[in-house]
Amino acid sequence: MNASEAWRHLEPKIEAVGQRIKQLEWDSSRRNNFVPYTADGNTPYVLLEGERLLMMSGYGYIGLNGDPRVVTAAKAAIDEYGTGTPGVRALAGTIPLHEELEEEVAHFLGRESAVVFSSGYAGNVGTIGALCGPGDTIFLDKLDHASIVDGAQLTGATLTRFRHNDPAHLDRRLDATEPGGTRLVIVDSVYSMDGDIAPLPELREVCDKHNALLMVDEAHALGVIGATGRGIEEHFEYKVKADIKVGTLSKAIPANGGWIVGSKPFMDYVKRFARPFLFSAALAPAQVGAALESLRILDREPERVTYAQRESARFRNIVKQAGFNTGDSETAVVPLIVGSDQNAWDYATALRKAGVIGLPVISPAVQPGLARLRIAITAAHSRADIDFAIDSFISAARQTGLLS
Structure with missing residues (x-):
């Protein structure tokens, strides 16, 4: 068996994954491109396809990227x-x-x-x-x-x-x-x-x-x-x-x-x-x-940690009161659990249109039925940024039927 024949054993698996991704990304003529992006200096914003968007899913917890x-x-x-x-x-x-x-x-x-x-x-x-x-x-x-x-x-x-x-x-x-x-x-x-x-x-x-x-x-x-x-x-x-x-x-x-x-x-x-x-x-x-x-x-600057902890607690309280399922989060990592993989993609798409990036996490990274947007509150986010994000999360959830 030569290399090309051996490769054919993998092709059905690769094709199946590709079709699933394509269906999620393009269903109903939607386009869900969230990468690649360019960081906008030492800010929580990114530049993507000519838009300046608020990144709410990055790992930069203490706001030092680009410092x-x-x-x-x-x-x-x-x-x-x-x-x-x-x-x-x-x-x-x-x-x-x-x-x-x-x-x-x-x-x-x-x-x-x-x-x-x-x-x-x-x-x-x-x-x-x-x-x-x-x-x-x-x-x-x-x-x-x-x-x-x-x-x-x-x-x-x-x-x-x-x-x-x-x-x-x-x-x-x-x-x-x-x-x-x-x-x-x-x-x-x-x-x-x-x-x-x-x-x-x-x-x-x-x-x-x-x-x-x-x-x-x-x-x-x-x-x-x-x-x-x-x-x-x-x-x-x-x-x-x-x-x-x-x-x-x-x-x-x-x-x-x-x-x-x-x-x-x-x-x-x-x-x-x-x-x-x-x-x-x-x-x-x-x-x-x-x-x-x-x-x-x-x-030298532990106040960065204090700020992120305080603001993430405020964020969690507000979105939970609005009706979001945040699981057992008690840190700067806050999942907005929306159910199906399709719900996560729809929600992320609506958010991007509102000027916010909240990245979808779907199965198999999480259990089926527990798809989510993984949100991270950082020291780079001002209170105004967080308030804008909260308003966007709520309005996009209502638009997509996730909240009444």
């Missing part, structure tokens, strides 16, 4: 180190800025040491792979991010899922497994599609009872929860700690990359056994410079 200080730091890193790195971190790829960033991440998160990866995805895959293998057991929340699931599957360990944010169900799952080997429980601190927070104290209690390690992914918690944006431990007033904390530099921090924090011996271990660290190109200088400056700004 002149961050841009200057990225340019300075290029001037000093060039546009790329000549190797992996373990060989010729490490520059002084990498180690400076790792020190800053560790300091900000209250740990002894840190390791920076090329992406948050690589950080999860690498960390989980360094910790577990055949003979071990990994317990995953049903709504854990895909990078966690993929990382766990690659280890060869036994995988067990427990109900979302349900420590009692986790307890029963742990009870049902034979002791022996590493037992690792992994949760998102803040769930990216729902905006709810993992119950860290209860999870810690269950893990301690069963001698299991607890790992949290702070991707949507850094800069979002905790009085100064330091994540889930600060959110729970440092009454309990996770054993392993990982996260990303591409959400609140407007760069790229992933990180893990912990003791110096543990970080040395990760550097030697996390395959994405060993076999992926080192993070580019501009990204390192941008991330480093952004963390320093977050450290």
Whole structure:
């Protein structure tokens, strides 16, 4: 069988997906293009096909994307180190800025040491792979991010899922497994599609009872929860700690990359056994410079976090009173759950006509019947921006029959 014949086995699957996308995007002569767009400087607005639209679905929680200080730091890193790195971190790829960033991440998160990866995805895959293998057991929340699931599957360990944010169900799952080997429980601190927070104290209690390690992914918690944006431990007033904390530099921090924090011996271990660290190109200088400056700004300006927390609470209260289903959100991530995939596309289209981008999230990214617009309130949004968005959300929902 030659390559072209082998490829034919994939063609029906590719065609089916293509037809589904086409139907959603073009039904009733509608056109739903939301990308690519150009950021309009250090504002929450974007330029798309000649229109200036208010972006309400971006990850820039503390409003630093395009900040002149961050841009200057990225340019300075290029001037000093060039546009790329000549190797992996373990060989010729490490520059002084990498180690400076790792020190800053560790300091900000209250740990002894840190390791920076090329992406948050690589950080999860690498960390989980360094910790577990055949003979071990990994317990995953049903709504854990895909990078966690993929990382766990690659280890060869036994995988067990427990109900979302349900420590009692986790307890029963742990009870049902034979002791022996590493037992690792992994949760998102803040769930990216729902905006709810993992119950860290209860999870810690269950893990301690069963001698299991607890790992949290702070991707949507850094800069979002905790009085100064330091994540889930600060959110729970440092009454309990996770054993392993990982996260990303591409959400609140407007760069790229992933990180893990912990003791110096543990970080040395990760550097030697996390395959994405060993076999992926080192993070580019501009990204390192941008991330480093952004963390320093977050450290100096916690009022950005305070503002985003206050405004997201105000936003949630208003849209819930208007009749929207926001699930269990308690953070800057606010889902507007509208039911079918078609409803989500119709609603997003009506919003764009009103001057707002609210991006639809449909199955299989969420369960069928729970399609939504994933909204994020950021420090870049003024109160006037948020009020305009609220009015647009309500009017577009009435126009499309989602609200009466």
